[in-house]
Amino acid sequence: MRPERKKRRPPIEAGSPVWLFDLDNTLHRASHAIFPAINSAMTQYIIDALQVEHEEADWLRVSYTQRYGATLLGLARHHPVDPHDFLKVVHTFPDLRTMLRCERGLARLIAALPGRKMVLTNGPQAYAHAVLAELRIERLFERVIAVEHMRDRRGWRAKPDPAMLRKAMRDANVRLADAILVEDTRGHLKSYKRLGLRTVWIVGHLPRRARADGRPAQLPGTGRPHYVDWRIRSLKSLRLGNRSARLKGRQTCSRSASMTRP
Template identity: 30%
Template sequence: MTNQPDPLSFAHVTDWVFDLDNTLYPHHSNLFSQIDMKMTGYVADLLKLSRADARIVQKQFYKEYGTTLKGLMDRYDIDSDDFLQKVHDIDYSWLVPDPSLTIALRQLPGRKFIFTNGDRGHAERAARQLGVLDEFDDIFDIVAAQLMPKPERATYDRFLDLYKIDPGCSVMFEDLARNLIEPKALGMKTVLIVPHNFEPTFSEIWERDPGQTDHVDYVTDNLSAFLSAILPGQVDRQVPAQVEE
């Protein structure tokens, strides 16, 4: 499932911005499911709820605040460091190194960033297991965002200002369409990553952002193949047809 990318339309890009979870690694890795379960357990312990009831609260916070953490901080003033440490205490061996992604990232011209609602430690461990950590210039995490998660406009502004990024010369890769609304409005090119052979039952329908695809320029279920198709060397192979005027 891929919109055929035109290498020429990415020739101006100098900054490449990637979400982490379910973007740099595929959803079928099930890594984020571990984090999701840890968050449910955290809510259950904090509020003395059954796991079933805790999950309802967790998802309500996620929908209302953008992250479970933001909801817990606003409602219960929890220690963000404690939360981040506990929910990211997971087994990263589930991730399979992706040499093709490493090669594609290495060949992209310009700077590469990870922009995540998770914390830096989680991003580093996941990217290291994938074999791509060294390909990135920096990681912008939820702490750098002052605990204000995507899709808050202020967080994107903070990210762009910190690295002096021109939105018109950048592209963002995300697995949630709602997190591409602000980048698109700012002038960034946008690419939505969906699970391989995506099915509507993949998760709760609101988590897949129905009706928000106006903010998406491209959709792909294979990040490595997409990046390989837009590498500078591909431009000469796809010369656009001349149009008489």
């Protein structure tokens, strides 16, 4: 007797969907070159600003991200660091175009989705707009909600802060029940699922995990946590409503976007 096949999850549907796209490792593969460059720049900035050794600077960078959602928030709270200078220094790349990797036909995939589209990123505004411009998808989003827009009178905030998201959605005239968050970071999805958002976990851009036995590296994103409504490998699945397709090729985004620009 053949085993019963698992039913495929239906495509996400909504009356008036509002898509909230994370930027890095969601709209492009930041793990390829950009994340390593940002991490290195952050560590060096902390070394120079706080006069600490490399090991301590690296520990501060990682621990502040884990504790507050962004290294910037920890530095702003505990050290005399200029947040705007920090954001500018660690997110400026003269060779940004060559560092980007994305899915084939990215502009068509985003444009085909019904409803409003926004970017919600813990990165700075200038960096987000630069990436979207290189990907040639900037015009597809009605607004970019970057870390500078997440501040309130009490200070800097970032994902996955619930109060920040509520305010950002009020400012954008978006009901939380209409929002669909597409994100690679599970902690952000878990936090915002409690607010009533629908959640999409994209895993196709995440780095592979090394195996201890020397076999080929394991693909990330095994299983689907309870707070994830839909787990996909490719943005293509948002449109097709089928199981995620494995990304093919590692072309540069500038080339891909020029081939598929509407």
